[in-house]
Amino acid sequence: MLDKIKKKIIGVLQKGTETLLPNKVGDLFEELIVNKTYKDTKEKYIQLLSKNTKFEKSFIRSLINKLEIIDNNIKCAHGPFELYLMQASLLALDLKGPVLELGCYKGGSTAKLSLICNLTGRELHAFDSFEGLPPPSELDVKHNFIPWISTKKTVHYTCGSYAGSLEEVKSNVSKYGNIDSCSFYKGFFEETLPNFSQKPAFIFMDVDYIESAKNVIKNLWPKLISGGYFFSHEALVEDYIKEISDPLWWRTEFNESPPLFYGAGYGICWRSGKYSFPSNLFYFKKN
Numbered sequence: 001m002l003d004k005i006k007k008k009i010i011g012v013l014q015k016g017t018e019t020l021l022p023n024k025v026g027d028l029f030e031e032l033i034v035n036k037t038y039k040d041t042k043e044k045y046i047q048l049l050s051k052n053t054k055f056e057k058s059f060i061r062s063l064i065n066k067l068e069i070i071d072n073n074i075k076c077a078h079g080p081f082e083l084y085l086m087q088a089s090l091l092a093l094d095l096k097g098p099v100l101e102l103g104c105y106k107g108g109s110t111a112k113l114s115l116i117c118n119l120t121g122r123e124l125h126a127f128d129s130f131e132g133l134p135p136p137s138e139l140d141v142k143h144n145f146i147p148w149i150s151t152k153k154t155v156h157y158t159c160g161s162y163a164g165s166l167e168e169v170k171s172n173v174s175k176y177g178n179i180d181s182c183s184f185y186k187g188f189f190e191e192t193l194p195n196f197s198q199k200p201a202f203i204f205m206d207v208d209y210i211e212s213a214k215n216v217i218k219n220l221w222p223k224l225i226s227g228g229y230f231f232s233h234e235a236l237v238e239d240y241i242k243e244i245s246d247p248l249w250w251r252t253e254f255n256e257s258p259p260l261f262y263g264a265g266y267g268i269c270w271r272s273g274k275y276s277f278p279s280n281l282f283y284f285k286k287n
Ligand SMILES: C[S@@+](CC[C@H](N)C(=O)[O-])C[C@H]1O[C@@H](n2cnc3c(N)ncnc32)[C@H](O)[C@@H]1O
Pocket: 075, 076, 077, 078, 102, 103, 104, 105, 106, 107, 108, 109, 127, 128, 129, 130, 131, 132, 133, 134, 161, 162, 163, 164, 187, 188, 189, 190, 206, 207, 208, 209, 212
């Protein structure tokens, strides 16, 4: 049964670039984790990406090897496969424009994105307080997870968690990523984002707080290029998803309905099957 589904998905994937949407490669990753056929599956992933993008297999293989080195050397607050999923979208993205990262922690995701940006001729703009989380508002002290999908029930946040100084992040990116592709913006989002005037093609927001996320969306949604991707962590956090997708908030801020949130509530990637490994990623797209 699983084989049948897999064949179907691969068939769809082989038809064109748009089919490289991340949730469609989820089954390959499930196999990768569950059956431990890492090398085979990695090879399939490489083949798939090279077939559907302009990039050679050797190029993709060396990129993945570098991402693995980052996982082994920098403390990251994301799963390795989450970056593979965003990598698939970025390699297939046929839109000019920089990549923006909101929330760097120690610079693991920054280093990975910087390598992908360097190889695809994009700039990476990385925003963070570089002092960790600000004091939480009442809304952000505690969030509930989606009850039936996550093994955890709640998450509690405190000021200063996930701190990585600018020096530490820069040093990690210099060692393991490509620092020349990066610009860094130190400060709280409400101070740094309003002055940013470029139009991004791809955004990765990993900021934990609802208040921070709303600030990011408020400043960047209008600037995102049509067809551009807006990825976010916290797909499995019920309170976060509920607040971020509030129709009244979208109507008040942008005079529009919220976009479709792909993966919200279950996480793109390992979403079904005998074994369930939900990622914590969802995304929305600008029309
Ligand atoms: C979970 S960590 C990011 C993890 C990182 N992307 C990774 O994969 O390793 C959250 C980050 O968001 C930053 N952050 C949250 N709210 C912020 C705000 N309002 N202004 C600036 N930085 C903020 C924190 O400093 C922290 O580095």
